[in-house]
Amino acid sequence: MNNPSPTSPATADDSFHIAFCVDDHYCRSMGATIASIIANSPGVTFTFHVFAFALSEDNRKRFKQLEQMYQLKTHVHIIDPEVFKPFAHISQFSYYSPTIFTRLLIPSTLRGMCDKVLYLDADILCVGSMAELRDMDFGDSAAIVVPDADETTRRRCAALQLSSQKYFNSGVMYMHVENWMTQEITEKTILAILENGKEYRFPDQDALNVVLEGKIRYIDRKWNFLYDLIHDLEKDKRQMRDIGAVVFIHFAGAVKPWNDWCLHASTALFVKYQALSPWADLALDPAPRNYKEMRMYSRFLMKRGQVLDSFRWYMKYLSAR
Known part of the structure; x- marks a missing residue:
């Protein structure tokens, strides 16, 4: 080492x-x-x-x-x-x-x-x-x-x-x-x-x-405030919940704030700090990268009423599984 x-x-x-x-x-x-x-x-x-x-x-x-x-x-x-x-x-x-x-x-x-x-x-x-x-x-x-x-x-x-x-x-x-x-x-x-x-x-x-x-x-x-983005997105809530005065927000769930496809306000918070780092030039993840993310994204789209898009991503999930 x-x-x-x-x-x-x-x-x-x-x-x-x-x-x-x-x-x-x-x-x-x-x-x-x-x-x-x-x-x-x-x-x-x-x-x-x-x-x-x-x-x-x-x-x-x-x-x-x-x-x-x-x-x-x-x-x-x-x-x-x-x-x-x-x-x-x-x-x-x-x-x-x-x-x-x-x-x-x-x-x-x-x-x-x-x-x-x-x-x-x-x-x-x-x-x-x-x-x-x-x-x-x-x-x-x-x-x-x-x-x-x-x-x-x-x-x-x-x-x-x-x-x-x-x-x-x-x-x-x-x-x-x-x-x-x-x-x-x-x-x-x-x-x-x-x-x-x-x-x-x-x-x-x-x-x-x-x-x-x-x-x-x-x-x-x-x-170590555990913030599960899936909790919000399953209800099509795209704004951050009121979590009070915390120091660390831990996005411990399967969806992360650098997933641009989740369309959640946490992405803006992540971008704010990424811009202050040496990795500022790197783009967010524009689309789901694996079958688990594809399945989640399909569910989120259905919650938003985007039925056709949801179906398309579900088919991609089935193909990738």
């Missing part, structure tokens, strides 16, 4: 370290996430990290451009698949893509560079200041997390037999590097996935909830 040396400038400052785990397809949305964070937290110094198994030269250059645009530090960490070799003897390992383990490498990689690091999914937009989060006290907790939706929490707590009756969404995880390492969270989570992953609905998230039970601090949902 490509790591900066322990004497890099990032060790000398008090910047807020934020990490993403992406592939080339998600770099554009990561760029919008980063731009939204910077725009809404004036006065906060950031260092951004990207973890990936591979990254195109174009995306590497764009990511580096952030340094000149916003006077901050960036680091690319290319993961060597050999890091998972110690687990190869466990037969279940072959069932899983190594990508589900990527987030678990963040604390060990950044140990010595920072004390705390915020992991974010790349389908999040920041609409408020992060200064309050930066100063939160971890105590002995390995991470600070946000509760998942009530129904998801109820179901997963029952399935995983979580005595705390608490379940978090792992798209936002503020990690305390030393506490995480001392409590061997990465090792325990990988073993939990390999031993029980076939019973988990969300292998890495479920395993993290099991391993971290009693070792985490929960904070308000404004730090």
Whole structure:
């Protein structure tokens, strides 16, 4: 893995370290996430990290451009698949893509560079200041997390037999590097996935909830507000719902705000921040790209009364399935 040396400038400052785990397809949305964070937290110094198994030269250059645009530090960490070799003897390992383990490498990689690091999914937009989060006290907790939706929490707590009756969404995880390492969270989570992953609905998230039970601090949902665009589009509601004063809007559903074909106001919010990033020249997705998106788009068109167009896209869905 490509790591900066322990004497890099990032060790000398008090910047807020934020990490993403992406592939080339998600770099554009990561760029919008980063731009939204910077725009809404004036006065906060950031260092951004990207973890990936591979990254195109174009995306590497764009990511580096952030340094000149916003006077901050960036680091690319290319993961060597050999890091998972110690687990190869466990037969279940072959069932899983190594990508589900990527987030678990963040604390060990950044140990010595920072004390705390915020992991974010790349389908999040920041609409408020992060200064309050930066100063939160971890105590002995390995991470600070946000509760998942009530129904998801109820179901997963029952399935995983979580005595705390608490379940978090792992798209936002503020990690305390030393506490995480001392409590061997990465090792325990990988073993939990390999031993029980076939019973988990969300292998890495479920395993993290099991391993971290009693070792985490929960904070308000404004730090990871789950916004399901399908909820709106199934009712042909194209404007953003009133969600109050939140900091992170997490578009965790199957439809994303960079899908221009969804015709939802969230697209304008995404474009606003993408325009402030090195990926500003890239177009939104003009049409559904796979059969699942084609089926959803057909349903949305039917809700809008565009029966003929709906039928056409349903036929495309049947052909692509």
